[in-house]
Amino acid sequence: MLSFATEFPITHDCHALRFIEAVKTWILGSPHTRLTPNMLRDLAPTGEASVKEGHESLKTLGVSGSDQDAVAVRYKTSSKGLEWTTTSVFSRTASDAWVRIQVSCETSHPAVRLPPAKKPILVRTLLDEFGGAPDGLLRIGRSPFRLEDTDIDVAAQLIRGEAGCRLPLVYVSAPFQGGPIVDCDRLAADLSAMAHVVVEPNRPFSVRLRLDVGSENVYGGTVGIYWPEGGGRRSFFIGRDYESPSQVSKAVFDEIRVALTNRRPLERCTWASVQESWSRKEIQALQASGSQELSEYIEAFDKELDAKTERIEDAEREIRRLRSELQVYEARLAAGGGGVSIVKPGREQDLYLNETLIIVRDAIADALTRVPDNSRRQHVLESLLKANEDVDDMAESNREELKQILRGTKGMKSKMRSRLEAMGFSITEDGKHYKLVFQGDNRYVFTLPKSGSDWRGGLNAASDIGSMLF
Incomplete structure (x- = not known):
């Protein structure tokens, strides 16, 4: 095996x-x-x-x-x-x-x-x-490739499978808060000569990258495996399946290892290829020497035949692997309702953990109040709501966190700035106001006065911002 x-x-x-x-x-x-x-x-x-x-x-x-x-x-x-x-x-x-x-x-x-x-x-x-030598745009080594703010084109080529790499790509996206969810240096060392580990610099980079790759990039701390030449993606994050960074790293390593064992090798890098080349050279040498020894010819031809047989066996293993992989995809499609996803992802990228799921879940809960009792729509909506009831409601916790930060605020103290930045706000001064931009997206810009009037002003600002974002 x-x-x-x-x-x-x-x-x-x-x-x-x-x-x-x-x-x-x-x-x-x-x-x-x-x-x-x-x-x-x-x-x-x-x-x-x-x-x-x-x-x-x-x-x-x-x-x-x-x-x-x-x-x-x-x-x-x-x-x-x-x-x-x-x-x-x-x-x-x-x-x-x-x-x-x-x-x-x-x-x-x-x-x-x-x-x-x-x-x-x-x-x-x-x-x-x-x-290690270059593999497309990246070089084989034991350290991760850390993207700079100016590397949007490089990241886009890697995500789209256009970077000329043969090894798979492990893309570690920037989380909404804090640092990467995995130890990137250790993961790169574990996967050295197996995959390239690429680390995203920050959240604004992720938002800009989304436009260039049609929202195909993982984001918000998720770790994604991308296969060369656009061969698909797998995503890993702390949640239902993985409870810790070490579990995520192990899952990524195991996924890469199993996939590489099933991948068809470079033809020139197989025992059969070297055996075939060696046998062919032996036959040519016998012909050139004018040898009439039948046993030598038979031995040389037998080795070439063995090499070709091994290649056929490799091809048959690849066929079996592809059939097995096809069955997996067919099962996933069947589980998704005959191949149709319940909700197709749009071009909007989550700006905090589980954002899209929370919004859809809230919309379902609201729709439940507007349908007749015991109707088909009620049963379907209740089923969907129950299937997603264990998702952390980050919207509610973000609204509460915002109220705690801005309650009774006057000015922008360092602790307040740090807590706002931890939520994903970038803060700059703009005349008599502070300008807040959420997750680097200029559609969501808010202002706070440098000197607040009373304790209600901060709560009002928190309510206004919360209703627009969460």
Whole structure:
């Protein structure tokens, strides 16, 4: 069973021999290996070689040509009824160099449970040894890419899948209040060589980005996974499904890991591709030498046939994966009422948590007062209201918070400013007044006098602002 797979570009100055040396370093660094440096000394970047010691085996296959240099390493080890196979492939052309690493685990006994899938240390070994290379607009690394206020075009290309990246994008949107809901540095390190982690700078950036991407961007602290070339989006946030930042991060990692294991690999970065190239070169060498040895021809052709068979099996696995994925989408569509969503999202982006849902829920509650008892409309509206009754009413809490802040206010004290900014207001001075803009949206601008008249003035202002926003 394939438990992990990823592929990523590395610096172009890496060559096949350095790649083999790095893999050897990883193997020999394991406290469980019985292989020794002396056993691995004959491994070369071209040709075929193999080593076996106890429950461990290592096989390499390398080919060098005018179009590319490629080497594949397959390392197997058995322990406690489990057989682990790690296949790493290096491919370097005139323009770039890519690496693929995949791990599979098989059990020899039905009672043995497969352990949880983990990211192999080999990924970090290769990344530390060679460094990541550009993948479209972004570079492979262990740190997140933090957008600046001027990076709207970059963010839009990433969201739309037009940035030329092969690795998926994890987009961490700016929350309504405070910092990101996940530890972006740790998440980027965990997903290094698996996905790009991009961090949004602030809420006004999100509002501006919405116009460029047709509201396809996640927002308000939500973490979104975007697939290259516009391949869809998944959203993760603290709420019903995830109760803590660590749960969100784990869910994002698991989603990326599972998706990458199901993704069709780069053809040049597979064992079958290297095997086919090597076999073809062997056949050409036999023909050029005028060899008449039938057994040598048969062996070379058999290896090429094995490579093609492996490719067919890969294609069949991809077909099965796509069928399974299609069934998931069909089930989601069926659950949504035959493929029609109850409410299509508009172009307006929430300015606070659950805003659209709260507004729709309030409208449903109001509509319930206007329909006949025991009517079909009453039953449908009651069902919708009950299905969404456990949503936090941030509108009500925001109205109360605004009253507490502005009650009896005279002027703009630092504590008051901080609390207003925490709610999402930006504050500037405008003559005898303070100008408040909510969530960077210039449609929602309010003024407060620098010197209030009495305690009722602040409550009146809170009531006016609250009725317009919440």
